[in-house]
Amino acid sequence: MEWRDGAALSEAEFLAAYRVEDYTRPSVACDMVVFTVGQTQADSYRQLPEQQLQVLLIQRGGHPFLGDWALPGGFVRPGETVGQTAARELREETGLESVYLEQLGVFSDPGRDPRAWVMSCAHMALVRRDRVAPRPGDDARQAAWFSLRCQPGEDGSFRLELEREGGEDRLWATVERPAGDTAGLEGYRLAGSGGLAFDHGRILAWALRRLRREVETSRLPFHLLPERFTLTQLQQVCETMLGRPLLKAAFRRKIAPLVEDTGEYAQRAGHRPARLYRRKEQEP
Numbered sequence: 511m512e513w514r515d516g517a518a519l520s521e522a523e524f525l526a527a528y529r530v531e532d533y534t535r536p537s538v539a540c541d542m543v544v545f546t547v548g549q550t551q552a553d554s555y556r557q558l559p560e561q562q563l564q565v566l567l568i569q570r571g572g573h574p575f576l577g578d579w580a581l582p583g584g585f586v587r588p589g590e591t592v593g594q595t596a597a598r599e600l601r602e603e604t605g606l607e608s609v610y611l612e613q614l615g616v617f618s619d620p621g622r623d624p625r626a627w628v629m630s631c632a633h634m635a636l637v638r639r640d641r642v643a644p645r646p647g648d649d650a651r652q653a654a655w656f657s658l659r660c661q662p663g664e665d666g667s668f669r670l671e672l673e674r675e676g677g678e679d680r681l682w683a684t685v686e687r688p689a690g691d692t693a694g695l696e697g698y699r700l701a702g703s704g705g706l707a708f709d710h711g712r713i714l715a716w717a718l719r720r721l722r723r724e725v726e727t728s729r730l731p732f733h734l735l736p737e738r739f740t741l742t743q744l745q746q747v748c749e750t751m752l753g754r755p756l757l758k759a760a761f762r763r764k765i766a767p768l769v770e771d772t773g774e775y776a777q778r779a780g781h782r783p784a785r786l787y788r789r790k791e792q793e794p
Contacts, residue, residue, distance in 0.1 A: 536618070536627040540595040541583035541710065542566075543614065543632065543717035544604065546639040547734045547750050548655060548675075561750040562657040564639070565672070565714065566603065567681075568650040574624050575707035579656075579672075579681055581714070582647070583630070596633040602647055610636040610733040614717055615695045622709045632713045634720065636733035656681065660718060660753060667701060670711060670718075683711025725751045726764055732789040740776055740784040744769070 512520055519527070544566035549559040567579040582603040586595045593613070601607055614632040622628065644653035656672040656679075663669065666688065672681040683703035698719075700712040724730050731747045745761050770790045775783040 534627070536629045538586045538592065539583055539628055539630045540586060540592055540599055541581040541617075541630045541632045541713055542596060542599055542603070543581060543634045543714060544600070544637060545634065545717070545721065545734075545751075546637050546642065546655065547747055548639050548657070561746055563750050563753070564655045565658050566642075566644055566653065567656050567672070568603070568646050568653045570707055571646075571649050571651040577651075578705055578707040579679065580707035581632075581710045582650075582653070584647075586631075592631040593633075596631075596635075600633075600635055603653060604637065604642045604644065606637055606641060610730070614713070614720060617695075617709060617713055619709065630708075630713070632717070634717045636730060638734060638736070654679075658714075658718070668715070670714060672706075679705065681705035683714065685712055685715040687715075722752055726756075726761070729768060729789060729792075732768075738772055738774065738776075738786040738788050741765070741769070741787060742784065744787070 514520055515524060517524075546564050546566070547561050548564045549561045566582060568582050569579050570576055582599055584595065584599050584602075586592055590598070593611075596611060596613075597607070600609065600611065612634055614634050617630040617632055620627055622630070639655075644655065646653040654674050656674050659671045661669045661671060663684075665686075667684055667686045670683045670685065673679070681704060683706050684701040686699045686701045688697045695716055698712055698716055700709050703711040706714075721730065725748050731744060731751060734747050734751075735743060741762060744765065745756060745758065748761065748765075749756055768790055769787040772786045772788050774786040776786050777783055
């Protein structure tokens with residue numbers, strides 16, 4: 511039996527008569543939060559290098575927000591999924607493929623883009639700094655790494671502070687969130703920003719929340735490390751992602767199920783040889 515609707519149309523007849531232009535539709539973009547961990551040169555070979563959480567930004571080469579900095583991204587092309595768009599944009603901006611990439615959420619405030627109704631399906635990528643040489647796309651003036659710090663406010667809001675390597679550019683964004691942080695993405699509101707385009711301060715704040723919630727219980731930190739690493743290196747990366755120190759003994763107990771000893775040692779000037787570990791493969 512063929513089903514017909516109230517207008518006595520079959521599905522084939524309904525689809526043939528359907529006018530998609532009768533409905534207002536948003537454009538869909540993918541914005542990319544690309545995190546890495548950079549490090550500064552230590553004053554002494556006996557000291558460990560200081561590490562910084564960094565994010566990749568591009569300087570816009572056209573209106574709107576000409577000259578401001580933004581997350582790399584672009585519009586979804588016909589025939590693409592949002593995941594394919596994210597992977598393509600990441601490849602175009604960094605030259606990388608096969609890196610950690612996950613969807614963060616959909617940012618759909620009607621006024622987020624002054625050009626038109628544009629929804630952003632934001633993604634987060636984690637890359638090793640030594641594998642990336644940022645390169646701007648055709649519509650950008652330049653691409654650069656910015657260190658990222660988060661300063662909490664007394665009213666539940668927090669301020670993101672970004673500084674370009676070399677101190678040439680300093681950006682900021684203030685994001686408000688509900689007490690207890692229980693409202694999810696819709697509870698995060700951009701209260702103001704300086705030098706950051708669109709609502710990218712809000713996207714960045716949500717990505718940082720996601721990153722910090724998963725650091726100690728997931729495999730995210732391993733994407734920022736070489737294949738073999740010391741437990742000190744792993745703890746440094748986790749502390750950089752969290753923005754706070756960790757107790758060594760408690761950290762090693764928590765991370766133990768995720769790593770395995772390689773039987774090899776790292777040799778570094780001024781330090782005793784340290785055991786090298788690798789990420790333990792997940793069981794099927």
